[in-house]
Amino acid sequence: MSDVQRQVLPIADAKHIGLTTYVTTDPDTSYPPIAPLRPPTGAPNVLVVLLDDVGFGAASAFGGPCETPTADRLAAEGLKYNRFHTTALCSPTRAALLSGRNHHSVGMGAITEMATSAPGYNSLRPNTCAPLAEMLRLNGYSTAQFGKCHEVPVFESSPIGPFDHWPHPGGGFEYFYGFIGGENNQWYPALYEQTTPVEPWGGPEDGYHLMDDLADKTIGWMRQQKSMAPDRPFFAYLAPGATHAPHHVPQDWIEKYKGKFDQGWDAVREATFARQKELGVIPADAELTARPEEIPAWEEMDEALRPVLARQMEVYAAFLSYADHHVGRVVDALADMGLLEDTLIYYIIGDNGASGEGTVLGTTNELMVSEAPDLATPEWLIEHIDDLGTPRAYNHYAVGWAHAMDTPFQWTKQIASHWGGTRNGTIVHWPSRIAAKGEVRSQFHHVVDFAPTIMEAANLPFPTSVNGIAQEPFHGVSMAYSFDDPSAPERRETQYFEMMCNRGIYHKGWTAVTKHAVPWVFSGRSEDVEADVWELYNTNVDWTQANDLADEMPEKLAELQRLFLIEATKYNVLPLEPRFAERFNPDLAGRPNPVAGSTQLLFGGMHRLQENVVINVKNKTHSVTAEVEIRDSGARGVIIAQGGSTGGWSLYVHEGKLRYGYNFVGAKQYYVGTDDPLPTGTHQVRMEFAYDGGGIGKGGTVSLFLDGAKVGEGRVERTHWGIFSMDETTEVGSDAGTPVVPDYGPTGNDFNGRVAWVQIDIDAAAADQDHLINPEERYRIAVAKQ
Secondary structure (H helix, E strand, C coil), rough: CCCCCCEECCCCCCCCCCCCCCCCCCCCCCCCCCCCCCCCCCEEEEEECCCCCCCCEHHHHHCCCCCCCHHHHHHHHCCCCCCCECCCCCCHHHHHHCCCCCCHHCCCCHHHHHHCCCCHHHCCCCCCCCCCHHHHCCCCEEEEEEEEEEECCHCCCCCCCCCCCCCCCCCCCCCCEECCCCCCCCCCCCCEEECEECCCCCCCCCCCHHHHHHHHHHHHHHHHHHHCCCCCCEEEEEECCCCCCCCCCHHHHHHCCCCCCCCHHHHHHHHHHHHHHHHHHCCCCCCCCCCCCCCHHHHHCCCCCCHHHHHEEEHHHHHHHHHHHHHHHHHHHHHHHHCHEEEEEECCCCCCCCCCCCCCCCEEEHHHHCCHHHHCHHHHHHHHHHHCCCCEECCCCHHHHHHHCCCCCCCCCCCCCHHHHHHHCCCCCCCCCCCCCCECCCCCHHHHHHHHHHHHHHHCCCCCECCCCEEECCCCCCHHHHHCCCCCCCCCCEEEEEEEEEEEECCCCEEECCCCCCCCCCCCCCCCCCCEEEEEEECCCCCCCCCCCCCHHHHHHHHHHHHHHHHHHHCCCCCCCCHHHHHHCCHHHHCCCCCCEEEEEEEECCCECCHHHHCCCCCCCCCCCEEEEEEECCCEEEEEEEEEECEEEEEEEEECCEEEEEEEECCEEEEEEEECCCCEEEEEEEEEEEEEECCCCCCCCEEECCCCCCEEEEEEHHHHCCCCCCCCCCCEEECCCCCCCCCCCCCCCCCEEEEEEEEEEHHHCCCCCCCCCHHHHHHHHHHHHH
16 A cells, blocks of 8 residues: 555545446446555564653663563563663653643643643643554554553543543554553552443452563464564554562562572662673763762661561562563564564653662552651561562551662652653664664754654655644654764754753753652642752763762853743643642642532442542542342341552441441451441441541541441541542452452351442531431432532
8 A cells, every 4th residue: 555645634525536337247347445444565574662650770781780681582582772861750651652742731740640630730631642553553554552551531531531531442452452641550450441330350369460470461463463464564562560569479489589689779789780781881981970868878778677677678579570571572572473573663662760769768558658758767677578479468668769760860650850761771672773783872852752763664744734733843863874873963853851840951962850759748849840950961971960060160050040941831841830749639739629619429230430530528528328238148248449559438338237348558458347237228328437527538437227227336546638548449249359348257248238329428518417318309409419
C-alpha cells in the first residue's frame, strides 16, 4: 500500500471508479481485491518496556547492584543511551512517551490524583495531541498495552467511564490488560481487561504475582497476533508496576541478595560509581555528586535499625531482578517466534529516578508516611522486618537507598531539576537495522523523542489530522539518526523540566535548575517559589551536575532562567502549582468531583469503585445504610467494604452478627459489633459514625442499628484523613483484593444473602433520617441530595 496517503487519519476508504455491470456473470465485471490496511513494507514490530521508579544507578546494565541479565543481554546486542530523560514522575512521563508531546501540553503536569483545572495540569490529553498508538493503529498496526496506566483522569475512572483517556479505546490500544492508577498490590492486583474489571487467576498462596501474569499475557497476545495476522506488525507496550512501591517479590528472590547491602547506601553508591566508569556508561572524568544534607549518611543510622534498612534494599533489588527476568521471558518468546531480529525494542529502565517517597526510615506501609508518620518508628520497622516483600506489607525503602540507586547524580524521583530525578538508562535493540553492538550513545534525548522515532522506523509520516482534528506537531525529534553514528551531533538542544515546582532548563549542555521541595514531605510544603535557589551547571564538562557555577556566572544563569520561562509559557507549565496535599482534594484542586452532594446510592454487585468515585467519608460524620436479605442458613460476609489491608472500613456480618471494622493504616484495628445474630428476612442495617471533630484524622463513635433500633456502639480512635489506598476499591457484597479486616472467616467474604442497596450519607444528610430510610423513597432522596 505504498500509494496510500497517510497524512490524514483514518485513511479515507476508496470508492470504486470504473465500469459497473448489471450482473456479476458479465465477463467485464472486475474489481480489485480487498487490500487489508498495512503499514509500509519493512515497518517493524515494536516492543517498549517501561519500568517504574528505577534510578540510573540501579540496574547492572548501567553499573548498579541489581542484577538485570535481560537488560545486559539486550545492551550487548544493541545500544545503551546514557543521556535519556524522563519527566521525574509517573503519569507525566507516560503521557509524554505515548503522545510525543511535553507532559504539560497534554495536561499531565503531575499525577492524575493531583489534577487541577489549569490546562497544563488537568490530566486531559487534548484531542489535538493524538497518541502514538492511535496513529499506528490507523496505519495498520496491531496495538496492545499491558500493565500500568496512570493517565486516566480520576474523575473518569469509574466503571461507566467515559473511556476517552483509557488505553482502550481512547488511547489507541486495541487490547489492554492491566491496572488503572499509580501503583498496585503485586499479590492482589485490581485488574482490568479492556474496561471490564477482572480478578487475577490466583493469590500468592497459588504462586500468583502480577509481574509473571503480565509477562504471560504479553506473550500470549503476541503469539495470537502473529498466528492470526503474521504480515501485520504490532506495537506492544509493557509497563509493569515494578519497581514502584509496594516492593513485593517472592521470598526465594529476596534470599539471593541476603547480606549484599549490609555495607550501607554510601558504600553501595561508591561501588556503583566505580562500576559505571568501568562499563563506560559515564565519562572517566565524571564526579560523584555530594549527598544532600537532607539525606542521612549510613553511619548516622541507628545500628539496631541497619538490618531492617539492608533488608529493604534486598527486597528492592530482588523486585528489579524479578521484573527483568520476566521481561526476559517476553524477549525469549520473540526469539522463539523468529521475530527478535525484526522487532524494535525500547527498554526504558525507569519512568523517573528512584523514589525517595519512603522517607528517611522507609516503611512497611506506604500510607503511614502521610496518614500516621508517628507510627512508622524504628521499633515498628524492626518488629516487622520479616513482613517486607510479603503480602503482609506494602513496603517502601528509605530515601538513602533511592539516592544510591540514582548514582552518580543528585536527588531522586519528583526532583525534575536534577538528573537523579530524570535521567534513566535506556536500551535500544533492533538487530536487523542497527549494526552496532554493545555501544553507548550519549546524545541528549527525552521521552518525547520516542514517538517520532517509532514513526520514522515505520516509515510513516506525521499525520496532520487524526479523527477529523488538526494535530499539534510532535515536540520530540527522532533518535534514529544516532543509531549508526555515535558521534552524530545531537538534535535535541533544549528541554525544560518541571515537577512540583522543581524546575530546570537544558540548553546546549548548560542547565539552570532549582529544587523546590523534597519528595518525602507531604504536607506543609513551601508555596513561595520565589525563594527557591537556582543553580547553574555546564554539563559539557560537568557531566553529573557536581559543580554549581551560579555565583561565578550570574549572567549565564539569568539567560537560562529567561529561557525556562519562554519554554514554560510555550508548553503550558504556567502558572506554577506549588500546592501539594491540597490537590488530592478535588474541591480544592478544581477538578470535577464524580460524587456531588451529600448522598451516594450504590446497588448490590457494584464493585471495583476507585476511591475517587465514592463519596468521601473521611473527617466527617457519616452513615452507611443497607437493605439486606438474611437467609435461613445464617448470615455471613461483607455488605460493603472500602479499602484493604493498608487501611479502610467494612460493614459485614460475622458469625451471624452485624459488625463494623475500621483498619487504620494496617497498624490498628477497631471493631464494633452486636450481641444478637441478625434474624432471617429483609432488614435495614445501618452504621452511624459521629466524628469527634477538632481537625483531620480524629476518631469517632460508631453506632449500629437494625431496622431503626440501636443494637451496638463503640469507638474508633484514629481515622484516615487523606486516603485509604492507592489501589484497593469499594465493593458491595464482597471485599476484593486484600481484606480490610482479618476476621471475615475461612469461608470467604462474599455475602451469602442479598444486598439490595447501600446508601452512604455525609454530614447533615447522615443525621436527618432518624436511623432509618424509607425504601420506597431511597432513590428519590439520593438523587435529590446530589
